[in-house]
Amino acid sequence: MSNAEFTPTPNFIKAIIANDLETNKYGGRVHTRFPPEPNGYLHIGHAKSICLNFGLALEFKGRCNLRFDDTNPSKEDVEYVESIKTDVRWLGFDWEDREYYASDYFPQLYEFALRLIRKGKAYVDDLSAEKIREYRGTLTEPGKESPYRNRSPEENLALFERMRSGEFPDGSRVLRAKIDMASPNLNLRDPVMYRILHAEHHRTGNAWCIYPMYDFAHGQCDSIEGITHSICTLEFEDHRPFYDWVLDNLPVPCHPQQIEFARLNLNYTVMSKRKLLELVDKAYVRGWDDPRLPTLAGLRRRGFTPEAIRAFAETVGVAKRESMVDMALLEHCLREDLNRRAQRVMAVLRPLKVVITNYPEGRVEEMDAENNPEDPGAGTRKLPFSREIFIEQDDFREDPPRKFFRLSPGREIRLKHAYYIRCDEVVKDAQGRIVELRCSYDPESRGGGTRDNRKVQGTSHWVSVAHAVNAEVRLYDKLLSVPDAAAEKEEKDFKEYLNPGSLEILKGCKVEPSLAAAGPGRFFQFLRQGYFCVDADSTPEKPVFNRSVTLRDSWAKIEKAQQDK
Numbered sequence: 001m002s003n004a005e006f007t008p009t010p011n012f013i014k015a016i017i018a019n020d021l022e023t024n025k026y027g028g029r030v031h032t033r034f035p036p037e038p039n040g041y042l043h044i045g046h047a048k049s050i051c052l053n054f055g056l057a058l059e060f061k062g063r064c065n066l067r068f069d070d071t072n073p074s075k076e077d078v079e080y081v082e083s084i085k086t087d088v089r090w091l092g093f094d095w096e097d098r099e100y101y102a103s104d105y106f107p108q109l110y111e112f113a114l115r116l117i118r119k120g121k122a123y124v125d126d127l128s129a130e131k132i133r134e135y136r137g138t139l140t141e142p143g144k145e146s147p148y149r150n151r152s153p154e155e156n157l158a159l160f161e162r163m164r165s166g167e168f169p170d171g172s173r174v175l176r177a178k179i180d181m182a183s184p185n186l187n188l189r190d191p192v193m194y195r196i197l198h199a200e201h202h203r204t205g206n207a208w209c210i211y212p213m214y215d216f217a218h219g220q221c222d223s224i225e226g227i228t229h230s231i232c233t234l235e236f237e238d239h240r241p242f243y244d245w246v247l248d249n250l251p252v253p254c255h256p257q258q259i260e261f262a263r264l265n266l267n268y269t270v271m272s273k274r275k276l277l278e279l280v281d282k283a284y285v286r287g288w289d290d291p292r293l294p295t296l297a298g299l300r301r302r303g304f305t306p307e308a309i310r311a312f313a314e315t316v317g318v319a320k321r322e323s324m325v326d327m328a329l330l331e332h333c334l335r336e337d338l339n340r341r342a343q344r345v346m347a348v349l350r351p352l353k354v355v356i357t358n359y360p361e362g363r364v365e366e367m368d369a370e371n372n373p374e375d376p377g378a379g380t381r382k383l384p385f386s387r388e389i390f391i392e393q394d395d396f397r398e399d400p401p402r403k404f405f406r407l408s409p410g411r412e413i414r415l416k417h418a419y420y421i422r423c424d425e426v427v428k429d430a431q432g433r434i435v436e437l438r439c440s441y442d443p444e445s446r447g448g449g450t451r452d453n454r455k456v457q458g459t460s461h462w463v464s465v466a467h468a469v470n471a472e473v474r475l476y477d478k479l480l481s482v483p484d485a486a487a488e489k490e491e492k493d494f495k496e497y498l499n500p501g502s503l504e505i506l507k508g509c510k511v512e513p514s515l516a517a518a519g520p521g522r523f524f525q526f527l528r529q530g531y532f533c534v535d536a537d538s539t540p541e542k543p544v545f546n547r548s549v550t551l552r553d554s555w556a557k558i559e560k561a562q563q564d565k
């Protein structure tokens with residue numbers, strides 16, 4: 001597998017790296033890592049981090065590791081490890097043989113902790129979690145020292161060893177760094193380095209009952225792997241002094257540089273793994289790959305391509321300031337990609353039967369249809385046309401408003417790739433619902449030409465009744481009904497903002513015969529309806545399609561409005 005191609009755009013992290021290369025700070029090396037915690041599936045925010053870390057390695061001819069930050073056994077699982085690998089690979093990135101786990105370093109981290117204890121820089125604290133929090137102080141008040149802070153290194157070593165050997169229950173003791181309880185940075189007020197947790201780890205089993213805290217482990221893992229630039233999100237900015245403190249106080253092979261950037265926020269959705277897990281666990285959605293979720297598995301099932309997601313990551317760029325990105329931009333990136341690549345086909349989502357009364361019974365004509373006007377190399381295919389066809393219910397109005405250019409009694413429309421038809425009669429059932437139209441066609445109008453050059457404004461897509469394939473089509477809308485649930489009323493749970501109309505399932509759709517054989521993952525443009533992909537539930541007997549995006553590009557509109565200002 002090859003690594004993805006990138007068109008580089010400048011950003012502040014690249015400027016730092018370029019400068020480090022110039023000053024030979026790391027001997028000309030650039031080595032990054034993507035460090036997911038295997039406690040959930042990856043989402044589009046992680047994709048930004050993946051594209052950034054792997055992208056930097058590609059651009060600067062360096063390397064990028066995949067490191068599982070698996071220091072919290074209670075929430076982690078192999079299912080997540082596997083899904084993460086699948087997703088990173090799917091995005092187009094390759095970590096080669098550099099698949100690492102923080103848990104692989106547990107022995108080394110333990111040694112580091114012993115060393116800090118011996119140096120008098122770490123101690124075992126018997127305070128409860130609650131007391132530790134209380135003693136920590138606030139932003140305006142200094143913290144208080146724990147009564148256990150001045151234990152001798154010997155006593156600490158003995159206690160820490162007993163913590164390790166399983167003598168104490170969960171939460172009864174912790175190992176803390178001995179730094180400064182009065183520091184203006186709360187992260188330096190003797191942060192916890194190790195806690196007791198009698199839990200089975202998905203890789204180390206029951207070998208350990210003490211687990212290192214992320215802040216203690218992360219810098220050491222980076223250093224062991226020879227990382228040069230440790231890129232993380234802004235909330236870790238205040239943790240950087242501790243990251244550096246640990247590295248400065250240990251005989252580590254190198255001292256990587258932590259650089260923070262603003263995480264991706266997307267409107268109308270949720271991105272925290274905790275919330276995503278809740279939606280999955282409580283069955284608000286069908287699973288981690290529900291096409292409404294911003295998980296990579298969900299986006300993939302929805303029909304997003306890795307190319308579109310990489311383009312999106314490149315377009316949003318990296319900055320130091322938090323912002324909210326419009327979902328319309330993500331959709332825009334998909335349209336740009338699929339517009340070039342998707343085969344155009346005809347599918348009628350809400351069918352209305354049309355009988356062409358002057359078309360010979362039993363006749364079938366093969367109409368030539370181009371596969372993609374954006375790509376002449378895509379060729380053409382044959383579409384069967386016959387006396388009975390389906391058109392879209394919305395393409396007919398008995399009582400057309402002004403500016404309605406489709407079919408109505410006495411009016412004509414063009415059938416794409418076929419003939420003009422005129423509506424002569426509307427057939428209704430006993431309840432007065434329209435069940436069928438009786439139309440006549442103009443035999444001279446095949447392929448769009450007529451003898452008298454009359455103008456027909458509307459063009460409709462259609463499918464021949466005898467040849468149509470029955471299909472299920474799933475239409476998606478925003479997951480949340482508000483752009484930013486966090487900005488809404490605080491007492492309300494984010495689930496109260498779930499959009500009840502986020503999924504609409506249409507069962508009686510009629511699609512052109514060529515679609516029966518399309519396997520899961522294939523994507524198409526259904527003329528006038530949007531881009532669709534074949535869902536994993538699809539079978540040749542019962543094809544299922546997901547709408548990935550509509551054709552309406554609201555992002556292009558937003559951009560144009562800004563330019564016009």
Ligand code: ATP
Nearest residue numbers: 035036037045046048049232233263264271272273
């Ligand atoms: P969440 O906050 O969504 O639960 P997390 O930050 O706990 O996610 P990790 O598995 O620790 O998830 O993330 C792995 C990497 O991805 C980290 O380097 C993290 O900074 C980055 N990352 C996570 N969310 C985003 C985001 N929204 N935008 C950019 N990078 C992100």
Ligand code: MG
Nearest residue numbers: 036037069214
């Ligand atoms: Mg995290």
